Amino acid sequence: MRGITPRREQGMADPVLAEMVHATGATESRHYAAVKPTIQAYRASWVKLAPYRDGPVNSQRVAVDDPAAMTTQVKAKAMELGANLVGVCRLQPHMIDLGSEVSHEFVIACCVAEDYDKVLQGPDAVEEEAMRTYAKCTEIATALAAYVREMGYPAIAHHNGASEVQAIPIFYQVGFGELGRHGSLINEKYGASFRPGFVTTDLPLVEDRPREFGVQDFCMNCNVCQRNCPGDAIPQDHVMTHGIKRWLIDLEKCYPYSRLRDEYCHLCVDACPYIVKSYPETYKAFMKERKQVGYKTPKSY
Amino acid sequence: MEKLYVNEIGPDGAVNTVGLFYSHPEAQKIVDMLRADPARAAYRYEIIEAVRHVLSDKQPRRLAPAGKE
Numbered sequence: 001m002r003g004i005t006p007r008r009e010q011g012m013a014d015p016v017l018a019e020m021v022h023a024t025g026a027t028e029s030r031h032y033a034a035v036k037p038t039i040q041a042y043r044a045s046w047v048k049l050a051p052y053r054d055g056p057v058n059s060q061r062v063a064v065d066d067p068a069a070m071t072t073q074v075k076a077k078a079m080e081l082g083a084n085l086v087g088v089c090r091l092q093p094h095m096i097d098l099g100s101e102v103s104h105e106f107v108i109a110c111c112v113a114e115d116y117d118k119v120l121q122g123p124d125a126v127e128e129e130a131m132r133t134y135a136k137c138t139e140i141a142t143a144l145a146a147y148v149r150e151m152g153y154p155a156i157a158h159h160n161g162a163s164e165v166q167a168i169p170i171f172y173q174v175g176f177g178e179l180g181r182h183g184s185l186i187n188e189k190y191g192a193s194f195r196p197g198f199v200t201t202d203l204p205l206v207e208d209r210p211r212e213f214g215v216q217d218f219c220m221n222c223n224v225c226q227r228n229c230p231g232d233a234i235p236q237d238h239v240m241t242h243g244i245k246r247w248l249i250d251l252e253k254c255y256p257y258s259r260l261r262d263e264y265c266h267l268c269v270d271a272c273p274y275i276v277k278s279y280p281e282t283y284k285a286f287m288k289e290r291k292q293v294g295y296k297t298p299k300s301y
Numbered sequence: 302m303e304k305l306y307v308n309e310i311g312p313d314g315a316v317n318t319v320g321l322f323y324s325h326p327e328a329q330k331i332v333d334m335l336r337a338d339p340a341r342a343a344y345r346y347e348i349i350e351a352v353r354h355v356l357s358d359k360q361p362r363r364l365a366p367a368g369k370e
Contacts, residue, residue: 002338006320006331016302016323098334239306239318248321248351252302 001103003096005166008251016251017259024260034262036124042131043160046138050161053142061152067204074108074205077147081140083110084194085187087174087208091165091200094242095173100164104154104200106207107165108144109174112136114193116279119270120286127264130195134160137197145199155201167196172244174208178215181247182225182234182268186215191275192268215274216245224287227295228271231257304351307331312343321351 011032012018021029035043064070071088078086087109089095096102112133119126141157148155158165168185171177177187184192226234233253238245258265271290276283305328307319319335322328325348332346 002340004335004338004341006334015327019302019323093340098331241317241319246318248306248318250304250321252304252323 001091001093001096001101003098003100003102003164003166004093005096005098005169007097007166017255020252020255020260029259030262031259031264036128038128039131042128042135045135046159046161048161049138049142049157049159053145053157053159053162054155055146055149057149057154058152064204068206070204071206074144074148074203078108078110078140078144081110081143082112082136083140083197084113084190085109085111085176087171087176088205089170089173089207092169092173095166095169097164097166102156102164102200104156105202106200106205107170108199108201108205109167109170109176110137110140110144110197110199111171111176111187111190111194112140112197113190114195116191116193116275117282119193119266120282123263123265126266126270130264130266133195137195141197141199145201148199148201148203151203153201153203155199155203158198158200159196163198165198165200167198170198171196172210175211178212179244179246180215180225180272180274181219181222181238182229182272183247183249184269184272186219186272186274188213188274189278191272191278193270193272193275219245219247222273224271224273225268228267228290229254230265230267230296231255232296233257234268306349306351308347308349309335309341310345310347319346322348 008014012029017029075086088106091102091104091107095107114129114133118129138159138161141159145155145157168179171185172179177185180186180192182192186192231253233250235247238247302323303325305322305325307322307328309317309319319331322331328348332348335341335346
């Protein structure tokens with residue numbers, strides 16, 4: 001199956017970032033150049049696991065008479081490995097990168113939630129927490145793919161080290177949540193503060209369904225992420241893609257804060273009110289602080 | 302920088318935004334890749350200027366057509 005969704009290159013391979021960096025007279029993005037040892041270690045972990053995303057498939061195939069029971073088994077395995085949410089859907093072209101092909105029928109989606117109390121400890125802490133969850137997702141996807149292959153079915157892990165699939169359309173389809181104004185998927189428990197890992201496979205499974213709980217309507221009137229974005233990069237209005245509202249972030253305004261500084265920017269996710277159910281006191285205290293310093297002032301200043 | 306949307310127009314006339322791009326060559330590359338997919342043969346593509354804050358209210362101004370449509 002051929003993919004139809006463009007993926008923006010990361011780092012200096014992104015022509016937008018490259019142009020902005022070169023306009024400052026630099027040759028490298030400060031965000032990517034200023035890598036601390038802990039962050040380097042996390043990044044190295046998914047690079048190290050990338051060669052193991054695929055591997056030999058057991059020739060003794062386990063018969064799957066009950067795909068629902070197999071789905072329950074695989075989800076339990078993913079949770080045992082450390083996932084906070086697990087879902088399954090049939091792979092579709094818009095879930096695959098433009099220019100890539102994936103032959104598998106299903107995708108298993110996993111997510112690991114960030115610890116919001118750690119996230120709010122400052123830009124270094126939030127970057128470390130983000131990288132920790134990406135690394136955990138990499139471990140889970142790698143181990144889960146190996147688990148499926150051991151049952152005699154092809155399976156490939158997709159994570160920060162290497163991927164051909166798109167997180168948001170898969171997360172939506174498996175029912176993790178809905179797309180928010182800040183461009184990330186919103187879950188009613190974790191807000192947008194979680195990271196992805198995936199396994200594509202031909203193991204017979206039962207699909208989950210999209211689950212809508214009013215996010216897109218809420219985002220039409222909320223605007224908290226928009227008011228808190230230091231770069232004013234989150235638009236007022238949306239476009240439509242296959243019935244889903246998408247607020248497309250203006251990277252020219254986002255990158256001066258998220259890529260051209262040493263520090264990580266996570267403010268749109270930090271300020272998203274959907275996290276309040278899980279961290280009511282933390283969220284309220286954070287937003288009080290945000291209001292006192294002015295919505296558009298990055299908390300690290 | 303330019304701000305350009307690539308739109309995909311389905312056989313039924315439905316318009317879906319593929320994404321936001323920052324130069325005409327970048328947008329055109331995406332259109333060319335989509336056009337190369339035989340499964341998308343019935344779809345047409347356009348590159349239009351992104352107008353911030355009025356995207357959902359007004360018809361965006363059309364730029365040069367993306368190739369042979």
